Amino acid sequence: MTIEEFLNPESWMGSGSGPRYVQLRRRLEESIESGLMAANEPLPAEREIAALTGLSRVTVRRAMQDLVDKGIIVQKQGSGSFVSDGTPKVEQSLSRLTSFTEDMTRRGLSSRIEWLGRGLFAPTPDEAIALALSSGEQVARLARLRMANDKPMAIERASLPSDILPDPDIVTTSxxxxxxxxxxxxxxxxxxxxxxxxxxxxxxxxxxxxxxxGLRIERTSYLANRRVVEFTRSIYRGDAYDFVAELRLS
Incomplete structure (x- = not known):
């Protein structure tokens, strides 16, 4: 069966089955759960769904937005809507300093890392300046691929003074x-x-x-005594993160 046949309203739309946008959302969910629509596969355009179902574009758009909000489909500017591959959509606060592991645990997501490299090294000029290192000091580097629900989310490369982290191998998760x-x-x-x-x-x-x-984030972190303890450069998937900041009128 094709998706066009599956969306034929004669087989699923009824007056006693709730609002029409909810019925359409359920039908689209069924097409994905049944495997008719596979991960990363494009959905028909809104106008095509409207024509196939006899629903208005407003109704179709509302059903599609519900699926976006639930993480079932993703919308890509200029390309259309696609079945999600299961990558979580994370809303990250810019007002809290938390670890990736803490963030994922709070959201009920499993987290793990794949090591890209770690050890003690001579600092680069950028690291020496960012961490205020003296001549001859070493830097501890941790390069990790951060995963949530087994989906890659971010590449994180952290640098720390070696007296703060003398043995990078003791870092296993957070x-x-x-x-x-x-x-x-x-x-x-x-x-x-x-x-x-x-x-x-x-x-x-x-x-x-x-x-x-994507998003490139450079973070410089400080202890209470104002010493720089961490210099991190990260690359985040643009389709997996929304960064949110609360602003107040001073």
């Missing part, structure tokens, strides 16, 4: 848990967020096409 045990968990941070198009190397790690939208 860096902030390790720092907290040592009394070195940062209390504040400054972040810089930039929009980018992912290059091939980063796109391959994140499981998306090269050139798609």
């Amino acid at each position: 860096l902030y848990e390790v720092l907290e045990r040592a009394g070195n968990r940062p209390e504040r941070a400054i972040q810089k967020i930039s929009a980018i198009n992912l290059d091939r190397a980063d796109a391959d790690l994140l499981g998306v096409e090269p050139g798609v939208a």
Whole structure:
């Protein structure tokens, strides 16, 4: 059966089955759950669904928005709507300093990492400046692919002074848990967020096409005594994150 045949309203639309947008949403969900529509497959355009079902564009749009809100489909500007591959959609606050592991646990998502590299190294000029390192000091580096529900979400490359993290191998999941045990968990941070198009190397790690939208975030974190404890450069999937900040009138 084709999706066009599946959406024929004679077999599923009824006057006693709730609002029409809800009936359409359920029908589209059924097409995905049954495997008729596979992950990453494009859905018919709104106007095509309206023509197939006899519903208004407003009704179709409301049903589609419900599916977007539930993470069942994703909408890509200029390309249309697609069945989600299961990648979580995360709303990240810019006003709280938390770890990736803590964020995912709070949302009921499983988290894990794939190591891309770690160890002690001579600092680059950028690291030496960001971490205020003296000549001859080493830097601890942690490069990780962060996963939520087994879907790649972000590439994170953290640099710390070696006296703060003398053995990078002790970090197994959460860096902030390790720092907290040592009394070195940062209390504040400054972040810089930039929009980018992912290059091939980063796109391959994140499981998306090269050139798609992403976010580059540089974070400098501080202890209570104002010492820099962490300099992190991360690449986030643009389709998986919304960053939210609360603003107040001063």
